[in-house]
Amino acid sequence: MWIPACKLDDVDADDVIGVRHDGVDYAVFRSPDDEYFATAGHCTHERELLCDGLVMDGEIECPKHLGRFSYATGAAQGAPVLVDLRTYPVKLEDDTVYLDI
Amino acid sequence: MASRYSLVGPEARRAEELGLVGGQWFRSDIPRKRMKELMRRSDQPALRDTAIWLGLLALSGALGFWFWGSWLAVPCFLVYGVLYGSAGDSRWHEAGHGTPFRTRWMSNVVYQLGSFMMMRDPTVFRWGHTRHHTDTLIVGRDPEIQVMRPARLAKLLANLFGLYDVPVALVTLVGHSAGRLSAEEATFVPATERFRVYRTARIWLVIYLVAIGLSVATGSILPLMYIGGPRIYGTFMHIVYGLTQHAGMGENVLDHRLNTRTVHMCRINRFLYWNMNYHVEHHMFPMVPYHRLPELHEELAADLAPAYPSIWAAYRELVPAVLHQLKDPTHYVRRELPAGATPFQDA
Numbered sequence: 141m142w143i144p145a146c147k148l149d150d151v152d153a154d155d156v157i158g159v160r161h162d163g164v165d166y167a168v169f170r171s172p173d174d175e176y177f178a179t180a181g182h183c184t185h186e187r188e189l190l191c192d193g194l195v196m197d198g199e200i201e202c203p204k205h206l207g208r209f210s211y212a213t214g215a216a217q218g219a220p221v222l223v224d225l226r227t228y229p230v231k232l233e234d235d236t237v238y239l240d241i
Numbered sequence: 242m243a244s245r246y247s248l249v250g251p252e253a254r255r256a257e258e259l260g261l262v263g264g265q266w267f268r269s270d271i272p273r274k275r276m277k278e279l280m281r282r283s284d285q286p287a288l289r290d291t292a293i294w295l296g297l298l299a300l301s302g303a304l305g306f307w308f309w310g311s312w313l314a315v316p317c318f319l320v321y322g323v324l325y326g327s328a329g330d331s332r333w334h335e336a337g338h339g340t341p342f343r344t345r346w347m348s349n350v351v352y353q354l355g356s357f358m359m360m361r362d363p364t365v366f367r368w369g370h371t372r373h374h375t376d377t378l379i380v381g382r383d384p385e386i387q388v389m390r391p392a393r394l395a396k397l398l399a400n401l402f403g404l405y406d407v408p409v410a411l412v413t414l415v416g417h418s419a420g421r422l423s424a425e426e427a428t429f430v431p432a433t434e435r436f437r438v439y440r441t442a443r444i445w446l447v448i449y450l451v452a453i454g455l456s457v458a459t460g461s462i463l464p465l466m467y468i469g470g471p472r473i474y475g476t477f478m479h480i481v482y483g484l485t486q487h488a489g490m491g492e493n494v495l496d497h498r499l500n501t502r503t504v505h506m507c508r509i510n511r512f513l514y515w516n517m518n519y520h521v522e523h524h525m526f527p528m529v530p531y532h533r534l535p536e537l538h539e540e541l542a543a544d545l546a547p548a549y550p551s552i553w554a555a556y557r558e559l560v561p562a563v564l565h566q567l568k569d570p571t572h573y574v575r576r577e578l579p580a581g582a583t584p585f586q587d588a
């Protein structure tokens with residue numbers, strides 16, 4: 141099911157925002173090359189919102205314990221995160237980012 | 242007798258029942274744009290500080306060798322020892338968070354070095370420190386509570402010279418090298434990570450055995466003055482700094498402003514301690530590298546209780562509080578947030 145998540149300009153380049161739909165949190169990323177990605181909103185290590193974290197070099201770092209994930213693939217990059225992050229397909233239409241949840 | 246602070250005892254279950262485990266901690270509201278600036282990584286400050294740190298270690302170590310046998314070796318090894326056994330702690334800490342450098346392998350190298358100096362297995366202590374950030378001063382959850390209620394004063398004082406921590410670390414090292422974790426370690430080190438613990442322990446054991454062997458062969462403690470020894474004779478400053486963080490403060494409260502101290506320190510102490518005197522700020526936003534913490538401190542000022550003006554000021558509060566707790570373990574330091582600060586919402 142595709143849902144509208146945010147406007148293209150809601151996310152700065154090389155950054156993330158948090159989006160909530162139906163009580164579930166998602167994180168929407170925009171790469172430095174203006175590609176968009178989406179993952180689950182919380183870290184897989186502990187229940188921490190990733191949208192407050194640091195985006196750098198294609199990765200999102202959780203703000204609490206600094207576990208890192210690739211935001212394109214969701215791959216966990218080592219301790220303290222050992223479980224990959226769920227990712228969601230993204231499509232852009234007009235000025236809106238849609239997620240397939 | 243099982244300690245109230247045991248991670249596998251009744252308090253651990255109680256913390257869970259009270260909803261204190263992995264709780265929602267208070268965080269001040271800082272605009273995302275400003276936060277991104279403060280979180281930004283850079284290699285330059287930590288490269289400079291690490292070059293000074295390792296350079297001074299080499300210089301003081303060389304002078305100590307030169308003057309060995311005379312009293313002039315004492316100040317040389319005092320410097321070497323504090324850089325190793327005290328500054329090693331803050332390097333271990335900061336590099337463990339991965340924040341000091343932009344380039345990841347640089348943080349990893351400093352982390353491994355700091356871990357070795359402080360005799361802390363890099364894997365076990367990474368997970369232990371992770372827990373300390375999740376459940377700061379939550380009884381039965383936080384493995385890094387230094388000052389319990391009531392305090393074990395003899396242990397605290399002995400640790401000014403590593404006299405508790407070092408024997409425990411050495412026994413633990415032997416256990417790890419034989420492929421064993423303690424029951425407490427097993428609560429926070431995932432099974433898939435344990436092989437790293439055993440591998441590191443075997444390497445370190447060889448290094449220590451070589452240093453001890455050299456000492457025996459040469460009939461001199463000099464090799465141990467460089468390796469291992471500073472964790473005893475140079476470690477006192479990391480205890481002096483570390484006790485200011487949480488000693489005597491409120492347990493089981495999900496607000497770092499109420500269980501943590503920020504203490505103003507001089508330039509030398511801030512270098513040795515890598516700005517961890519901004520400890521409330523560090524706990525609230527662990528993503529901010531040490532060299533940006535003074536700015537974060539300014540940013541948060543309106544929300545925090547006033548910082549302590551000196552180490553002395555912190556001790557004037559914490560020593561009486563810890564002594565009071567010997568008689569009354571329910572006593573703790575109550576911090577007043579300034580008027581206008583975002584209030585603490587009890588969970």
